[in-house]
Amino acid sequence: MDDARRGGWASRFGFIMAAAGSAVGLGNIWKFPYVTGAHGGGAFLAIYLVCVFGFGLALVMAELVMGRMSRRNPVGAFKRLAGSAWPAAGGLGVVTAVVILSFYIVVAGWAIAYLVYALDGALSATDADALNALFRRLTGAPVAPLLYAAAFMLATAVVVARGIAGGIERMSKLFMPLLFGILVLLVLRAVTLPGAGEGLAFFLRPDWSSVDIGTVSAALGQAFFSLSLGLGGLITYGSYMSPRQNLGRDALAVVLLDTVVAVLAGLMVLPAMMAAGMTPAEGGPGTTFKVLPAVFAAMPAGRLFSIGFFLLLTLAALTSSVSLLEPVVSYLVDERGLKRTTASALGSLVCFALAVPVSLSFGVWHEVTFAGLTLFGLMDFFASHLSLPIGSLLTAICLGWVVGRPALDELASRGQPVAAWAPVWLFFIRFIAPFAIAWILIQGLIPG
Ligand code: TRP
Numbered sequence: 001m002d003d004a005r006r007g008g009w010a011s012r013f014g015f016i017m018a019a020a021g022s023a024v025g026l027g028n029i030w031k032f033p034y035v036t037g038a039h040g041g042g043a044f045l046a047i048y049l050v051c052v053f054g055f056g057l058a059l060v061m062a063e064l065v066m067g068r069m070s071r072r073n074p075v076g077a078f079k080r081l082a083g084s085a086w087p088a089a090g091g092l093g094v095v096t097a098v099v100i101l102s103f104y105i106v107v108a109g110w111a112i113a114y115l116v117y118a119l120d121g122a123l124s125a126t127d128a129d130a131l132n133a134l135f136r137r138l139t140g141a142p143v144a145p146l147l148y149a150a151a152f153m154l155a156t157a158v159v160v161a162r163g164i165a166g167g168i169e170r171m172s173k174l175f176m177p178l179l180f181g182i183l184v185l186l187v188l189r190a191v192t193l194p195g196a197g198e199g200l201a202f203f204l205r206p207d208w209s210s211v212d213i214g215t216v217s218a219a220l221g222q223a224f225f226s227l228s229l230g231l232g233g234l235i236t237y238g239s240y241m242s243p244r245q246n247l248g249r250d251a252l253a254v255v256l257l258d259t260v261v262a263v264l265a266g267l268m269v270l271p272a273m274m275a276a277g278m279t280p281a282e283g284g285p286g287t288t289f290k291v292l293p294a295v296f297a298a299m300p301a302g303r304l305f306s307i308g309f310f311l312l313l314t315l316a317a318l319t320s321s322v323s324l325l326e327p328v329v330s331y332l333v334d335e336r337g338l339k340r341t342t343a344s345a346l347g348s349l350v351c352f353a354l355a356v357p358v359s360l361s362f363g364v365w366h367e368v369t370f371a372g373l374t375l376f377g378l379m380d381f382f383a384s385h386l387s388l389p390i391g392s393l394l395t396a397i398c399l400g401w402v403v404g405r406p407a408l409d410e411l412a413s414r415g416q417p418v419a420a421w422a423p424v425w426l427f428f429i430r431f432i433a434p435f436a437i438a439w440i441l442i443q444g445l446i447p448g
Contacts, residue, residue: 003071007164008240014169016253019237021172023258025320026107027226032262033269034287035222037280040210041202051223052259058428059229059392061251062399065410067238073330074232082402089394093232094331096387101324102354103379108317109148115310123293123306131290140363149355156321157348161341164240168322175315182312183264190268199271217444221384230388236327243414389441400430
């Protein structure tokens with residue numbers, strides 16, 4: 001497909017909502033609170049913030065620059081900018097997007113199921129046992145969760161098939177402000193719950209005694225996942241950016257929005273959890289689904305709050321899942337000449353087929369483990385600890401060493417001089433990011 005016909009964002013605001021929509025997702029609302037809980041709370045938050053602003057922001061800019069320079073999907077971008085040895089780096093990204101989507105839609109399916117329960121009034125139980133049983137009944141069932149996952153995959157495919165401005169951008173402009181409004185209301189409620197203080201202290205007061213290299217590795221993996229880094233999702237979004245846009249400033253806006261939402265989600269979930277008498281470390285992937293309904297059920301207008309919450313989760317997941325399907329689709333369109341609709345359908349079918357065993361790994365195939373991990377655990381580990389850091393490492397090497405100085409011009413908006421801080425960014429991408437990521441990658445793989 002030639003560059004002019006690929007389409008593009010209609011406005012700067014639309015781009016920011018779409019890119020923030022990509023970043024803000026299950027990673028922020030479902031995963032961040034339980035990962036923070038498992039790694040000791042405040043200290044993890046502090047390290048996470050260092051990872052986001054120390055590494056994440058620069059890498060977000062790097063992916064967007066690669067996209068806008070090449071006007072291509074991840075595979076095509078590496079090929080155009082760096083030559084024939086590099087497309088494999090983009091290929092790894094496309095594969096990783098498929099892997100992440102195949103568990104992402106399972107969890108998003110749970111969110112839809114819970115939205116249905118909330119609308120039905122089926123979430124009125126306040127005792128933990130009943131909610132545990134409900135969660136196990138849903139996730140352990142062979143068929144029902146797959147139907148919800150299929151509905152979610154279909155919605156994703158429809159939006160992506162409609163294209164950039166008409167599909168992804170239009171949806172994001174509508175959903176992101178709505179999502180933000182719901183979230184603020186929920187946080188105000190959660191932090192004023194009786195007993196919330198303990199959770200707030202856990203989240204906000206660092207306890208360094210529990211920190212080790214595993215904490216750092218987990219924080220970096222979480223930061224990459226949350227910022228949608230490492231598989232070329234932002235290369236793809238950048239490829240639809242206008243040359244007139246100030247890339248550095250808009251990247252900062254996206255990173256800030258993502259971080260604010262993660263912190264707000266922590267403020268919502270962790271106090272609610274501790275107010276409900278749970279210890280944060282025992283949470284795991286079910287936390288959001290088991291804890292919050294109990295809290296909502298015990299308070300006035302609880303049903304409205306639970307509807308609001310699961311709607312929030314579903315919308316956040318949708319604006320992210322489109323950004324996981326889009327690199328796959330743009331690869332199939334740019335490089336393989338498929339029509340956008342065909343590519344969306346094909347990509348979705350593959351992801352759904354892979355989601356079947358993932359969903360079953362929470363139920364009948366729970367016993368099937370690989371090195372102690374269920375299939376879901378394995379895929380999550382592959383993405384967060386291996387493939388996303390490797391992808392970011394390759395991005396930094398490619399942009400810093402192969403592309404080099406021309407990247408600086410791309411950072412400026414057309415006709416503007418390159419900002420004074422831009423060389424600092426390039427220095428960082430060249431000399432600091434690759435070594436730091438490689439070091440943490442290796443440390444994270446050493447079994448501790
Ligand atoms: N960032 C999203 C979240 O927090 C998930 C996501 C979307 C993603 N696109 C990505 C993760 C690309 C890694 C790479 O839920």
